[in-house]
Amino acid sequence: MRYFPIFFDLQDRKVIVVGGGEEALRKVRLLLKTTAKIAIIAPALHDELKANKRVEWLSTKFAGYLLEGAALVYSAEPELNERVSKEAQARGIPVNAVDAADISTFIVPSIVDRDPVVIAIGTEGTAPVLGQGIRAKIDAMLPQKLGALASRAASLRSHVADVVPHGNRRRSFWQKFFFGEVRDAFYQDDKKAFASSFKAAIAEDGAAPLGRVSLVGAGPGDPELLTLKAQRKLQEADVIVYDRLVSAGVLEMARRDAVRIPVGKTPYAPSPKQSEINEILVREAKAGRVVVRLKGGDPYIFGRGGEEQFALEQAGIAVDVVPGITAALGCAASARLPLTQRGQNRSITLLTGHSETGVADQDWAALAKPGNVFAIYMGVNAAGDISARLLDSGIAPDTRVTVIENGTLPDERVISTTIGGLWDALQTSGVAGPALIYVGLPTAKASADVMPFPVRQDIQDAILRAAS
Ligand SMILES: C[S@@+](CC[C@H](N)C(=O)[O-])C[C@H]1O[C@@H](n2cnc3c(N)ncnc32)[C@H](O)[C@@H]1O
Structure with missing residues (x-):
């Protein structure tokens, strides 16, 4: 960030605009929103400016000494830009020269004005149209009152x-x-x-203490996949207790002064126990704090949200849950892979590949049946055993498998393989980040239109009888 956004107090301070034409008029219109004293140095002045009683007109040619005592200076006269900028800078006064950022010491953002609420949007001069577009969006979002x-x-x-x-x-x-x-x-x-x-x-x-906990789904990583409610909760929280898979971008959305407590569990490494995490949540809430328990994806899908909820309820603490986009949905969308497709599959199963003792105890034989589609969470380390069990149960070795690592994040990788080649593909590609293994995904394609609810023959007959 080259330009640091600040709000400048112009109460009763003098702002000088050099130039008296259209450009000066535009600057003065903006300055009139403030309580600054506005002075214009120009031999000739636009009629609208002449008519404005808040504007003091110094009807003279520009000279450096005229800038003395100004809080800010604008040069709205391109021919004078260089001189005005030099004279202002020599006096230590911030200066903005119209259309000349290189000789300006400040630039003016796009503004959404709901005085006293003011929102400034800047692009450091790189993309004014983008800035204006963002301004228009925010403007439309905010109530006039x-x-x-x-x-x-x-x-x-x-x-x-x-x-x-x-x-x-x-x-x-x-x-x-x-x-x-x-x-x-x-x-x-x-x-x-x-x-x-x-x-x-x-x-x-004014009365009761307030401690409470929200179990909030942070989605698979891309901060834009947070729900509005999750964002609001992050802004309200005094304390954020977060998992390893919560991305830095999501944490950025939290209130700056919130206390952050990492409780990420790292596979095969010393990690906080679930009981310790529960204790932290109860302790913080009992101290009257507003706590967000931020969990990757959705809190209720392989997130142990139910256990934390139970512990909090047992301790008499108010708890609410904000769903998040679970990895299986987020990753598929990011890689543009449909999860169901008319004519190909009618269901998808979400399952974990891992348990405390190694490969998870799933009904692999049932999953191996033709046409089944399933997404395996936490399956990378057990992938060899999983594919062996599926193959033993009769799954076709060339069944399509898609692995998505770091889905929705900038370093997302999509690896296409087969159930027979899964283990080798994982070894060769060196998947190290969180990854989902999809088995049997359908392919995106058009399908014939079918009336979803055909009219029943007996009803059609009844209609005809009634009409005759
Ligand atoms: C403990 S589970 C948490 C699941 C989470 N509650 C959810 O709803 O997505 C962690 C597993 O989710 C999957 N996962 C989470 N984020 C992912 C991502 N960005 N890309 C791929 N897989 C991800 C991986 O399989 C990872 O091992």
């Missing part, structure tokens, strides 16, 4: 500070204010509902 809601919060802040204790409880209160019923009532201009939901939120957070 967002700024008014923030101002209302500011006016209530000291009252809330008096009645809701500092820390989690106060944070929880503001969560309700900005994202719950209080907000809804405010946006609907329903004063009665606003007052009652505000009072209810104060009553709730």
Whole structure:
């Protein structure tokens, strides 16, 4: 990052714009959103600027000494850019020269304005159109009354500070204010509902301690596959207890000041026991903290989510679950491999290849039947035994097998092989990251349209009888 985003306090500070034409007008329109004192140096001035009482016009040619005392300087006169930039920099004043980033010491982001909530988007000048596109998307997403809601919060802040204790409880209160019923009532201009939901939120957070745990699915790795709810939970959490397979990109989405506790289990290496992880969760929640237990994929699929949920419920701690995209779905989508296909297969089984004692105890004979499709989690180390068992049970040696390593991540690898060649393929390719083994996947292709629910003959007859 070359440009560091900051918000500059312009309250009663002087901002000088050099130039009096269209370009200056554009800059001044933006500056008028602030409370800065705006001065323009230009021999001639655009009519709209002349008419604006907040603009002071120095009707003269540019000279360096005129910049004295300015907090910021804009050069909106291309012919003067070099001089203005030099004179401003000589006085230590940040300067922006229109369309000349190389001689500017600051650049101006695209802005979504819901004063006092302001969102700035920058691309360091590399992709202005992208910046504007992002701006438009954010603008469409945010309610117009967002700024008014923030101002209302500011006016209530000291009252809330008096009645809701500092820390989690106060944070929880503001969560309700900005994202719950209080907000809804405010946006609907329903004063009665606003007052009652505000009072209810104060009553709730002014009293009982709050510790709770959310078991959150982090998906297979690509942070964009997080659900909106998972993102919100990550923003709310005081503590994040996370697995080894949770990607760095997903952790980035968490609140900066959240405490992060890694509890990843590494196969064949010393790792925290499940009972120790349960204890951490209970301990943190009992201390009144908002805890996110972040698990790769989905918490309920080979994630031991049920065990953690049980331990928390036994300890009387509130727990909720946010599903995630399980690896079998995420990896298949990433590699564009359908999991079911009309005319080829009607089901897919998710199973683990590994157990405490080695290869998992599955009904390999049933799985080996023609047409079966299954996705094997944690199957790489036991792959030799798995293929041997399937072959012993009569699976065709040329049954299609697809291995996806680090699915959805930048270093994703897709290895195509057969059940007979699986072990060799894994050895040759040196699969080391998390990997899924799909057996018997169908192939993507068109299929004939079939009426899903054909009209029954007896009903057709009845319709005809009724019509005659
Ligand atoms: C302990 S299980 C956790 C599964 C997780 N709860 C889920 O729903 O995806 C770990 C296994 O999931 C699979 N896995 C998880 N992330 C993966 C990824 N990005 N690419 C391929 N396989 C993955 C691997 O088989 C790995 O050994």
